[in-house]
Amino acid sequence: MNDPLRERALRLLARRDYARLELAARLAPHAAGSAAPLDALLDALAASGLLSDERYAGARVNLRGARVGDARLAYELRSKGVADDLVRAALAAGEDELTRARRVWQRKFGRQRTVADDATKRIRQMRFLAGRGFSSDTIRRVLRGNLEDD
Secondary structure, eight states: OOHHHHHHHHHHHHHSOOOHHHHHHHHGGGSOSSSHHHHHHHHHHHHTTSOOHHHHHHHHHHHHTTTSOHHHHHHHHHHTTOOHHHHHHHHHHSOOHHHHHHHHHHHHHTTOOOOTTOHHHHHHHHHHHHHTTOOHHHHHHHHHTOGGGO
């Protein structure tokens, strides 16, 4: 195997987890000409457990889940090349989206309640949560403020 390429890969993986596609993109400029040595290296890293899309997805959901919704998380993971079944499993293993949305809303808007008469406030809060990737159903439930309906 290409020893300098392996060392570079190990240095990158020592800092944080990478998805296979993401690591391949980082290493591609340093691979000598063809993709065969890079693919062989990635296969060896995956076989030894140093490279895992499943572990990457779980870590990403834990890291970003406190700030964004499931739609945004799924988009980010898919853009890094994580398979759909691994995305679904990581999201299912993470914290409930409604709980996270309430926490994000609380941090941003504090004790301010949505008032049915104040459409501007309500729309602003809806747009904020939607921009974070929370589903419309979750946004409605958070803005309704019924904590017992779960």
